[in-house]
Amino acid sequence: MLSSSRDSLSNSQLRRENKSLASSAESLRVTVRCRPLSAKEIARLPLEPLPTTFPTPFLPGISTSSTNGASQHLGNGQPPIRHIVSVLNEKVLVFDPPEKNATQSTYHVPGTKRFKNIPYTFDRVFDENATQQEVYENTTKPLIEGVLNGFNATVFAYGATGCGKTHTITGTQNDPGVIFRTMRDLFQCIRDSRNDRITEASVSYLEVYNETIRDLLAPDSAPPTGLELREDDVSVQVSGLSHHSPRDVDHIMRLLINGNNNRTRAPTEANEASSRSHAVLQIHVRTKDRMAGTHASWNTAVLSIIDLAGSERASVTKNRGDRLQEGAKINRSLLALGNCINALCNPATSSHVPYRDSKLTRLLKYSLGGNCRVVMIAAVSPASIHYEETHNTLQYANRAKNIRTKIQKNTVDVDSHIGEYGKIIEVRNL
Numbered sequence: 307m308l309s310s311s312r313d314s315l316s317n318s319q320l321r322r323e324n325k326s327l328a329s330s331a332e333s334l335r336v337t338v339r340c341r342p343l344s345a346k347e348i349a350r351l352p353l354e355p356l357p358t359t360f361p362t363p364f365l366p367g368i369s370t371s372s373t374n375g376a377s378q379h380l381g382n383g384q385p386p387i388r389h390i391v392s393v394l395n396e397k398v399l400v401f402d403p404p405e406k407n408a409t410q411s412t413y414h415v416p417g418t419k420r421f422k423n424i425p426y427t428f429d430r431v432f433d434e435n436a437t438q439q440e441v442y443e444n445t446t447k448p449l450i451e452g453v454l455n456g457f458n459a460t461v462f463a464y465g466a467t468g469c470g471k472t473h474t475i476t477g478t479q480n481d482p483g484v485i486f487r488t489m490r491d492l493f494q495c496i497r498d499s500r501n502d503r504i505t506e507a508s509v510s511y512l513e514v515y516n517e518t519i520r521d522l523l524a525p526d527s528a529p530p531t532g533l534e535l536r537e538d539d540v541s542v543q544v545s546g547l548s549h550h551s552p553r554d555v556d557h558i559m560r561l562l563i564n565g566n567n568n569r570t571r572a573p574t575e576a577n578e579a580s581s582r583s584h585a586v587l588q589i590h591v592r593t594k595d596r597m598a599g600t601h602a603s604w605n606t607a608v609l610s611i612i613d614l615a616g617s618e619r620a621s622v623t624k625n626r627g628d629r630l631q632e633g634a635k636i637n638r639s640l641l642a643l644g645n646c647i648n649a650l651c652n653p654a655t656s657s658h659v660p661y662r663d664s665k666l667t668r669l670l671k672y673s674l675g676g677n678c679r680v681v682m683i684a685a686v687s688p689a690s691i692h693y694e695e696t697h698n699t700l701q702y703a704n705r706a707k708n709i710r711t712k713i714q715k716n717t718v719d720v721d722s723h724i725g726e727y728g729k730i731i732e733v734r735n736l
């Protein structure tokens with residue numbers, strides 16, 4: 307059930323407020339996070355050029371040593387690499403900036419200019435030192451209040467394999483990512499407002515693996531078959547997906563840890579724990595003023611947080627067999643996503659977006675182009691070994707800046723029965 311909490315409500319029960327204040331056109335907010343170099347990559351950075359002669363005593367105006375520009379690095383005989391992303395400020399980065407020491411023979415695309423030196427502007431750029439909290443505060447946190455007031459929102463991490471998507475979305479126990487921080491703050495907001503409003507919430511978590519949808523939180527007794535998508539005019543639903551009523555943030559975190567353990571992962575050359583599936587976490591929320599009386603309508607919204615599988619080149623991952631097949635399917639669904647983004651950006655084609663080309667894009671239909679605030683976190687690597695992937699991701703993100711979504715508040719009539727809303731309970735005693 308991806309697109310909205312309207313899933314089990316009939317369309318006639320769904321009423322959108324079309325007041326000008328509650329409805330506006332917004333572009334997708336596009337951010338880029340550049341991860342730090344890994345230890346293996348650092349080992350391949352060129353060291354300072356070595357002197358070829360011993361230093362001579364200092365004589366003013368005369369160089370004391372000469373160099374042959376030879377670079378040395380500890381990369382076990384592999385060619386040296388260089389930084390290909392330079393973050394200028396919070397909004398601008400340069401792809402493939404000129405090297406300070408351009409005598410070194412590090413990677414560049416044969417037959418092209420030595421340095422592309424392309425500046426890109428995004429809504430926000432995070433450099434290698436950005437903390438998980440900074441990324442969360444400038445991507446997902448601003449969506450929470452809207453979700454509690456009936457506005458759908460989607461956050462998705464896009465990028466090549468091994469570039470930091472899962473680190474950003476899930477993170478580690480010691481340094482959790484967007485999901486944990488969102489849940490913590492969402493539950494805090496619910497707790498802070500419990501005297502004023504009633505809030506109900508439920509969570510679902512699925513993966514799309516090899517064009518099959520799997521419930522990551524399915525009870526052990528559930529048959530391990532793929533789930534089907536059902537679609538009507540206003541929503542896409544996943545039939546048979548389990549929904550869970552969180553008691554508190556710790557409960558959600560336990561659910562998520564279970565779900566993540568169920569996610570399909572495998573080591574590849576590019577990433578020791580590569581996610582081989584697209585993971586979609588959804589938090590369904592509905593709220594109502596306590597004082598508003600029994601006839602007041604509910605605000606309903608869904609917050610979707612998506613960790614896409616990484617795009618990959620077989621030559622970088624050196625994948626074979628199953629991994630290669632998975633990679634082909636991952637690339638195909640990401641290509642379908644790219645085609646949808648292209649179509650949504652172009653007014654001439656935006657009425658014919660090819661959502662049906664993959665499960666992923668069918669699932670995301672109302673979370674990309676629909677009634678939804680969308681934040682994209684494009685994850686990139688600063689190492690020249692990922693030159694093409696980083697360039698592609700930046701171009702992809704740059705195009706996505708042109709998508710416009712129409713935001714409307716979702717309200718449902720008070721007479722919609724709670725049973726129709728799925729297994730949702732009031733979040734009490736927080």
Ligand SMILES: Nc1ncnc2c1ncn2[C@@H]1O[C@H](COP(=O)(O)OP(=O)(O)OP(=O)(O)O)[C@@H](O)[C@H]1O
Binds near residue numbers: 466467470474580615
């Ligand atoms: N900002 C960061 N700070 C520190 N380490 C990071 C950061 N981003 C990524 N890493 C590390 O880089 C490695 C690859 O990151 P991650 O698994 O998040 O990549 P991914 O994009 O999700 O890859 P895949 O698509 O293959 O699943 C991990 O070891 C991760 O801990």
